[in-house]
Amino acid sequence: MTVTAPGRAVIVGTGLIGGSVGMALRARGWHVSGTDADDAAAHHALTLGALDRIGTDPGADVGFVATPVGAVAAVVQQLLAEGVAVVTDVGSVKARIVAAVPEARFIGGHPMAGSEQVGVAGARPDLFEGAAWVLTPGPGASDDALLALRGIVSSMGAEVLTLAPEDHDRLVAMVSHVPHLTAATLMRLAGQRAGEHRALLRLAAGGFRDMTRIAAGHPGIWPDICVENREAIVAVLDDLLAELTAMRAIVADSERGALYEVLDQARAARLNLPVSGDLPEDLAEVRVTIPDRPGALAEVTTLAATLGVNIYDLEIAHSGEGDRGVLVLLVATEAGGNLVDALAGRGVAAALDRLT
Amino acid sequence: MTVTAPGRAVIVGTGLIGGSVGMALRARGWHVSGTDADDAAAHHALTLGALDRIGTDPGADVGFVATPVGAVAAVVQQLLAEGVAVVTDVGSVKARIVAAVPEARFIGGHPMAGSEQVGVAGARPDLFEGAAWVLTPGPGASDDALLALRGIVSSMGAEVLTLAPEDHDRLVAMVSHVPHLTAATLMRLAGQRAGEHRALLRLAAGGFRDMTRIAAGHPGIWPDICVENREAIVAVLDDLLAELTAMRAIVADSERGALYEVLDQARAARLNLPVSGDLPEDLAEVRVTIPDRPGALAEVTTLAATLGVNIYDLEIAHSGEGDRGVLVLLVATEAGGNLVDALAGRGVAAALDRLT
Numbered sequence: 001m002t003v004t005a006p007g008r009a010v011i012v013g014t015g016l017i018g019g020s021v022g023m024a025l026r027a028r029g030w031h032v033s034g035t036d037a038d039d040a041a042a043h044h045a046l047t048l049g050a051l052d053r054i055g056t057d058p059g060a061d062v063g064f065v066a067t068p069v070g071a072v073a074a075v076v077q078q079l080l081a082e083g084v085a086v087v088t089d090v091g092s093v094k095a096r097i098v099a100a101v102p103e104a105r106f107i108g109g110h111p112m113a114g115s116e117q118v119g120v121a122g123a124r125p126d127l128f129e130g131a132a133w134v135l136t137p138g139p140g141a142s143d144d145a146l147l148a149l150r151g152i153v154s155s156m157g158a159e160v161l162t163l164a165p166e167d168h169d170r171l172v173a174m175v176s177h178v179p180h181l182t183a184a185t186l187m188r189l190a191g192q193r194a195g196e197h198r199a200l201l202r203l204a205a206g207g208f209r210d211m212t213r214i215a216a217g218h219p220g221i222w223p224d225i226c227v228e229n230r231e232a233i234v235a236v237l238d239d240l241l242a243e244l245t246a247m248r249a250i251v252a253d254s255e256r257g258a259l260y261e262v263l264d265q266a267r268a269a270r271l272n273l274p275v276s277g278d279l280p281e282d283l284a285e286v287r288v289t290i291p292d293r294p295g296a297l298a299e300v301t302t303l304a305a306t307l308g309v310n311i312y313d314l315e316i317a318h319s320g321e322g323d324r325g326v327l328v329l330l331v332a333t334e335a336g337g338n339l340v341d342a343l344a345g346r347g348v349a350a351a352l353d354r355l356t
Numbered sequence: 357m358t359v360t361a362p363g364r365a366v367i368v369g370t371g372l373i374g375g376s377v378g379m380a381l382r383a384r385g386w387h388v389s390g391t392d393a394d395d396a397a398a399h400h401a402l403t404l405g406a407l408d409r410i411g412t413d414p415g416a417d418v419g420f421v422a423t424p425v426g427a428v429a430a431v432v433q434q435l436l437a438e439g440v441a442v443v444t445d446v447g448s449v450k451a452r453i454v455a456a457v458p459e460a461r462f463i464g465g466h467p468m469a470g471s472e473q474v475g476v477a478g479a480r481p482d483l484f485e486g487a488a489w490v491l492t493p494g495p496g497a498s499d500d501a502l503l504a505l506r507g508i509v510s511s512m513g514a515e516v517l518t519l520a521p522e523d524h525d526r527l528v529a530m531v532s533h534v535p536h537l538t539a540a541t542l543m544r545l546a547g548q549r550a551g552e553h554r555a556l557l558r559l560a561a562g563g564f565r566d567m568t569r570i571a572a573g574h575p576g577i578w579p580d581i582c583v584e585n586r587e588a589i590v591a592v593l594d595d596l597l598a599e600l601t602a603m604r605a606i607v608a609d610s611e612r613g614a615l616y617e618v619l620d621q622a623r624a625a626r627l628n629l630p631v632s633g634d635l636p637e638d639l640a641e642v643r644v645t646i647p648d649r650p651g652a653l654a655e656v657t658t659l660a661a662t663l664g665v666n667i668y669d670l671e672i673a674h675s676g677e678g679d680r681g682v683l684v685l686l687v688a689t690e691a692g693g694n695l696v697d698a699l700a701g702r703g704v705a706a707a708l709d710r711l712t
Binding site for chain 1: 623
């Protein structure tokens with residue numbers, strides 16, 4: 001694996017995510033400074049071992065901004081101005097923030113981990129092990145910044161995906177924001193019925209409990225998320241409303257065959273839901289001659305994510321001919337073949353070496 | 357607790373539910389016979405200890421019909437004709453079956469337990485511990501049959517609720533059928549998007565996994581359920597569509613306050629979801645002079661369920677004045693007070709004795 005030498009990090013916002021980043025980095029030898037708008041929260045993080053010290057660190061190699069979404073852009077700009085080498089954030093919606101901070105040393109980010117718990121008390125050093133962590137470089141992002149951040153995030157055990165910010169926002173509307181709003185709507189509807197008939201909630205078996213668990217989360221973050229990602233959420237809600245209306249017609253017309261078919265499709269999709277896990281047995285290296293243009297690294301890794309190619313490791317081998325380098329990606333062999341073909345279609349030279 | 361002396365049971369349909377009933381009863385000293393349309397399934401149940409023997413038992417005290425829903429009515433009639441004392445079924449929809457079998461010795465039933473697993477391999481003797489088990493007596497059901505069945509079901513560790521069959525069907529449409537169809541619709545929609553963008557499913561974090569878990573179940577039972585419970589499912593789907601349309605408007609208009617409010621209502625409802633568990637500290641006995649009319653026991657227990665009054669134990673104390681008896685219910689004190697008031701409103705005499 002790529003070795004990311006421990007350095008110095010600064011965290012702004014020491015809640016569940018910020019605190020877990022601090023714990024994960026400190027466990028790997030990093031020196032971690034941090035602040036929080038709430039002094040008590042910062043002290044709590046220090047007590048729990050998420051920080052080495054309270055305060056900012058202009059000489060930090062990386063800055064993680066884990067504040068409420070409304071404050072992110074200003075804090076990112078401030079860390080960049082202080083001199084922090086690479087800055088990222090952990091917000092749930094990415095397009096607006098990436099557009100608001102067009103600096104080369106800022107890479108948007110979104111770890112897909114966390115829980116209903118809010119605050120550093122729920123923080124754990126292994127929160128990101130096996131979780132997906134999306135990086136969303138803007139068009140002006142530097143390859144070096146992306147590469148450095150990718151290494152740091154990978155070192156915490158996360159699987160890194162690079163996506164365009166707008167793609168990220170559409171995808172999380174589908175797998176996170178709309179499911180949350182739907183679970184809350186079902187739970188609220190059942191709660192209203194419970195007023196008429198209190199037996200109802202005692203009938204709620206495991207499936208209903210699983211399905212509505214996320215509705216127990218504190219609503220505090222959702223107004224920001226829904227405003228920031230309004231267009232994508234509305235588009236997915238429209239699709240869901242259309243599909244549920246079709247489902248209603250199937251039930252109303254007692255169309256047994258059609259019902260079986262849609263449920264069978266859903267079942268197949270659920271069984272195909274990827275589980276994070278070990279390396280595949282059949283590994284290959286894809287060597288990509290990085291085109292000499294800005295954002296080339298982001299382009300290649302974003303293409304890989306779009307194709308569903310899981311990148312297990314990544315490094316840049318400098319060729320000795322000036323700044324141009326060769327990007328080496330560790331991937332499953334079959335996926336690697338698809339990636340090489342797709343790169344060739346874009347005029348980017350790449351080669352596959354099977355390792356196993 | 358009411359002591360139900362072990363006797364003889366017969367089970368038709370030895371899958372997950374039938375097999376678990378067999379294991380639970382055998383663990384309590386019952387002699388259990390059973391059959392399955394699939395001989396291999398019956399032999400498997402025997403091997404796993406869910407049955408004492410393969411075959412029917414005309415002298416059984418109780419018969420459990422756990423066949424696919426289409427076969428239930430005929431099998432129930434057959435067991436009654438053979439001479440089995442009390443017969444129940446375990447189907448997910450109740451109004452049609454109860455209307456189809458208007459015999460005094462048949463009480464419809466629905467254990468709210470089970471899992472994605474199908475077949476006796478998933479059966480366990482403790483499957484019903486703490487689970488709700490609904491009994492749905494029809495208008496002609498005998499009090500003695502209901503009382504006997506209630507004791508047997510309670511002895512397996514289940515919390516018994518008595519509901520009118522139509523009420524049951526409306527409630528499970530809300531907490532089971534529509535949530536299932538919604539989870540499947542969300543999963544299918546995400547699966548379709550995954551075709552365009554394979555990164556999508558790798559972004560699915562714990563909340564999405566929880567929410568769509570039930571969609572992994574085999575679709576086989578759902579055409580029957582949706583046909584049997586069509587009206588109630590369509591009514592709840594209409595309510596859900598209306599609420600989701602309102603949610604869409606809230607997001608489209610960036611109404612932060614309204615969004616916070618509906619999510620907060622959902623959160624409160626989720627946190628109020630009852631957990632099955634121990635006896636409350638503050639217990640009381642409600643003594644009800646059972647009115648001398650058919651179905652009186654079902655009337656009292658159904659009223660209790662409608663009021664959300666959890667009945668922890670129940671027995672009939674015969675008063676020595678002929679057939680008329682006094683029903684003694686063990687309930688939480690506050691709930692018991694509500695029940696006494698509601699009974700008084702219906703002209704039924706009842707008294708409350710605090711025990712603690």
